[in-house]
Amino acid sequence: MEKSNFVDQIRIFTRTGHGGAGSKHFMRTKYNAEAGPDGGDGGRGAHIILRGNKNLWTLLHLRYYKNVLAEDGRPGDKSNRTGRDGEDIIIEVPLGTVARDAETENQEVEILEHGQTVVWLRGGRGGLGNAQFATPTNQVPEYAQPGEPGVEGWKVLELKVLADVGLVGFPNAGKSTLLSVVSAAKPKIANYAFTTLTPQLGIVDVRGTQSFCMADLPGIIEGAAEGKGLGHRFLRHIERNPVLLMVLPADSNDIRAEYQILRNELEQYNPDLLDKKFIIAISKSDMLDDELKADIQKELPENIPYVFISSVSQMGLTALKDMLWLALQDSNA
DSSP states (O other): OHHHHOOOEEEEEEEOOOOOOOOOOEEOOSSOTTOEEOOOOOOOOOOEEEEEOTTOOSSGGGTTOOEEEOOOOOOOBTTTBOOOOOOOEEEEEOTTEEEEETTTOOEEEEEOSTTOEEEEEOOOOOOOOGGGGOBTTBSSOOOOOOOOOOOEEEEEEEEOOOOSEEEEOOTTSSHHHHHHHHSSOOOOOOSSTTOOOSOEEEEEEETTTEEEEEEEOOOOOTTGGGTOTTHHHHHGGGGGOSEEEEEEETTOSOHHHHHHHHHHHHHHHOGGGGGSEEEEEEESGGGOOHHHHHHHHHHSOTTSOEEEOBTTTTBTHHHHHHHHHHHHHHHHO
16 A cells, blocks of 8 residues: 555646637728727636645555646637637646656756645747737738647656655665654565655654754665666655764664765766765664773774764764754754
8 A cells, every 4th residue: 555655756748728719800890881890809828836735745646647638728709809818727736846857857946835826837928819910901810810729748746755864774774764763654574675655754853942854765775876776766765865874784784885875876877866964873773882882883984983883772863863954954054
C-alpha cells in the first residue's frame, strides 16, 4: 500500500481552450438593413491553472487524470455581445510540485506556497468582431478575426518533498529508525534494503521550544545518479532540503568509502547539492568503545561536523537535534 499511495510524478496530456471567433454581423433597423457593424468579440479560451494546497502530500489524486482538456471560448454575437470565456481548470497540487514540458524537460511552473495560484498554460485569445474594425473610411467591414488556438502537449508534474532536513545514506543505515525516535513519524522498519520506498516526514522537537521537518528518503546505492536502484526518484527530493544529514552506520566495512560514494552520487546528480549544509551521524554507535570511536573519527572528513548516535539507546540524539537546528539557522541566514 505504501508504494501505491505515494505518487510523486505523473504524465498528462493538456490542451487549453481555443479562443472564440469574432462575430461578423450588421445591425438591422426598420429603415436600414445594414445600419452598421455590431459583431462582438469572441471569448477567451480556458486556462489551465495550478494552485498550491498544503493539505496534499502526493499527486495520487491526479493518477487517473490523464487528459486535461479545457473549454473553448464562445463566439461573439450581434449587438456587440462578447462571447463567454471558457471555464478555467484549476489543478490542486501539493507544495513542492514542479511542472515540466515532457519533450523539452524545461521547467515551466514551481509551486512552493499554500494558495499560490499560477496560470500554467494559457487559453487562446478571442477574435475581434467586425465592429472593432470600423473606421471612417471603412464603415462596413465584412470580416472578423478567428479566435487564437489553444496550446496542447504532454506535460509532467513532479513532486519534490519540502523538508528542512533530508536523511541521506545507504539502505538499512538506520534512517527510518532515527526518524521514528526523534519524531512522531512511523516509517516502515525492517532489516533489509529499500524498506523505505517513499519519503516519510516527521516533525522534530528541539528542546520544547522549536521544531523542524525531517524527511526519511529512500536509500542511495552506488550508481543512483545514473538511475540505478530508486535513482532519480530519490535524488530529486533532496534538492529541497537546506540541510542534509548523512547517516553512516558504525558497523560499516569502510565508513570513508561509504561517505565518498554518497558524496559522488550527489555531485553527479547535481553539483549544487554539495553547497548545502552537511552533518554526519554515525548510527548504531552504542556498540562502540572509545578506541573504536577514535578510529572512526580518523576516517571522517575534517570540514563536516559529526556526532555519534544510537536510536535504540537514544545516545547523542539531543546533540544531533541541536546541531541540525543551528545548521538550519545558518542556512536561513
